[in-house]
Amino acid sequence: MKIIVGCDHGGYELKEKILPRLRALNHEVQDIGVHSTESVDYPPYAGQVAKAVAAGKADRGILLCGSGIGMCMAANRTPGVRAVQVSEPFAARMSRRHNDSNVLCLGGRFIGLDMAMEILETWLSEPFEGGRHQKRVQMIEEFSHPKGGEST
Ligand code: RB5
Numbered sequence: 001m002k003i004i005v006g007c008d009h010g011g012y013e014l015k016e017k018i019l020p021r022l023r024a025l026n027h028e029v030q031d032i033g034v035h036s037t038e039s040v041d042y043p044p045y046a047g048q049v050a051k052a053v054a055a056g057k058a059d060r061g062i063l064l065c066g067s068g069i070g071m072c073m074a075a076n077r078t079p080g081v082r083a084v085q086v087s088e089p090f091a092a093r094m095s096r097r098h099n100d101s102n103v104l105c106l107g108g109r110f111i112g113l114d115m116a117m118e119i120l121e122t123w124l125s126e127p128f129e130g131g132r133h134q135k136r137v138q139m140i141e142e143f144s145h146p147k148g149g150e151s152t
Pocket of ligand 1: 010042066
C-alpha cells in the first residue's frame with residue numbers, strides 16, 4: 001500500500017519508530033517530515049497528507065502529533081478525507097469497517113510503539129464493509145459540502 005506519513009514535533013519520535021516497521025511490511029512509505037523534535041505548527045503537515053490522499057496520490061495517510069487530535073481536526077477539513085484519531089485497535093478496526101477511514105492519526109504522547117503497530121496493522125488490513133455503510137459515508141461528504149450551497 002502507498003502511504004504518506006507526516007508529523008509534528010510531538011509525533012516525531014513515534015514516527016521514526018513506525019516507519020521502518022511499515023517498510024518491513026512492504027508498504028511504500030513517503031515521509032513528509034518533520035525530521036526533528038523542534039517545535040512546529042501541525043496544520044500544514046495535516047493538510048499536505050490529507051490533500052495527497054484526497055487526490056489519490058497515496059492510498060492512505062498517517063499523521064502523528066502529541067495527541068493525534070489536532071492533526072485529525074485539520075485533516076478532516078479536506079473534502080474526501082475521513083481521518084480518525086484512535087488509541088486502541090478496536091476503534092481502528094471499526095473506522096475501517098463502517099467509516100472507510102483513509103487517514104489515521106496517532107498521539108505520540110499517548111501510546112507506545114507496540115500499541116501503535118497493533119493499531120496500524122489492524123487499520124491497514126481491515127476492509128471497508130460497504131453495503132449500508134457506503135451510503136452513510138457518501139452522506140458525510142454531501143452534508144459537509146452540499147452542492148448548491150446552504151439552504152435557508
Ligand atoms: C504540541 O504541543 C501539540 O499540541 C500537538 O502535537 C498536538 O497534540 C495537537 O493536537
